[in-house]
Amino acid sequence: MEHDTITPYKTSEEKKEQVAQMFDNIAGRYDFLNSLLSLGIHKGWRKNCVKLIADKNPQVILDVATGTADFAIECAKLNPQKIIGVDISEGMMNSGRVKLKNLKLDALITLETGNAETLIYSDNTFDAIVVGFGVRNFQNLEKGLSNLYRILKPGGQLVILEFAYPTNWLVKTIYTFYFSYITPFIGKLFSKDNRAYSYLTESVKAFPNNQNFIAILNKISYKNTSFKSLSFGVAAIYKAEK
Numbered sequence: 737m738e739h740d741t742i743t744p745y746k747t748s749e750e751k752k753e754q755v756a757q758m759f760d761n762i763a764g765r766y767d768f769l770n771s772l773l774s775l776g777i778h779k780g781w782r783k784n785c786v787k788l789i790a791d792k793n794p795q796v797i798l799d800v801a802t803g804t805a806d807f808a809i810e811c812a813k814l815n816p817q818k819i820i821g822v823d824i825s826e827g828m829m830n831s832g833r834v835k836l837k838n839l840k841l842d843a844l845i846t847l848e849t850g851n852a853e854t855l856i857y858s859d860n861t862f863d864a865i866v867v868g869f870g871v872r873n874f875q876n877l878e879k880g881l882s883n884l885y886r887i888l889k890p891g892g893q894l895v896i897l898e899f900a901y902p903t904n905w906l907v908k909t910i911y912t913f914y915f916s917y918i919t920p921f922i923g924k925l926f927s928k929d930n931r932a933y934s935y936l937t938e939s940v941k942a943f944p945n946n947q948n949f950i951a952i953l954n955k956i957s958y959k960n961t962s963f964k965s966l967s968f969g970v971a972a973i974y975k976a977e978k
């Protein structure tokens with residue numbers, strides 16, 4: 737798919753290698769920039785996602801593309817037995833591990849190296865899987881989503897949080913300006929990675945959102961799929977079941 741070909745550095749390395757390198761580069765500044773660029777709104781978005789899986793009281797939860805573990809930490813509020821976070825960037829997870837230790841959540845939440853597309857957990861392992869701002873970075877979106885389907889228990893829930901493109905012309909104009917000029921400028925200034933925040937803009941523009949993303953989930957056999965736009969359509973939550 738076209739969006740799978742959007743890469744951070746446009747070198748000959750595979751997208752997965754480039755994405756891992758990019759997140760290793762920005763790991764130390766990721767949380768700070770997330771809060772600065774979204775004006776703290778991203779925290780509320782993850783809270784909304786976790787509320788959506790609370791009703792089924794999931795006991796074993798997987799946070800895919802966990803990064804610095806913010807989504808896994810939010811899931812801890814559900815009092816599950818176990819949370820596993822997986823990511824391809826050791827740098828991001830090392831920042832996450834420090835937070836888990838400080839929050840005394842390191843016994844509940846473990847972070848493991850793993851690529852969403854090739855995770856080796858057994859079929860039907862997880863009650864719930866969450867992915868925050870991760871699917872856009874997969875090398876092969878459908879392969880990743882299919883693998884998550886395989887390891888989700890029947891009746892288990894998948895919740896995906898991802899940036900989207902607003903449809904209202906005024907919001908779209910402001911968002912396009914902000915994402916095209918302000919985000920790459922601030923990102924470059926603070927992260928010292930020239931490409932990371934331009935890649936963010938390019939990958940969000942190319943990514944299928946709203947109904948188009950639901951169509952992909954349906955094609956993979958997910959059931960009861962739905963989405964909810966957040967903050968005037970700049971992000972969306974996708975919910976699905978196996």
Ligand SMILES: C[S@@+](CC[C@H](N)C(=O)[O-])C[C@H]1O[C@@H](n2cnc3c(N)ncnc32)[C@H](O)[C@@H]1O
Pocket residue numbers: 752755756759800801802803804805806807822823824825828850851852853867868869870873874875880
């Ligand atoms: C924008 S960060 C999101 C981190 C966190 N989920 C959050 O909500 O802030 C995206 C993360 O996805 C990871 N990632 C990208 N492709 C991945 C893949 N195929 N499998 C696992 N993790 C991946 C990156 O290394 C990075 O840490």
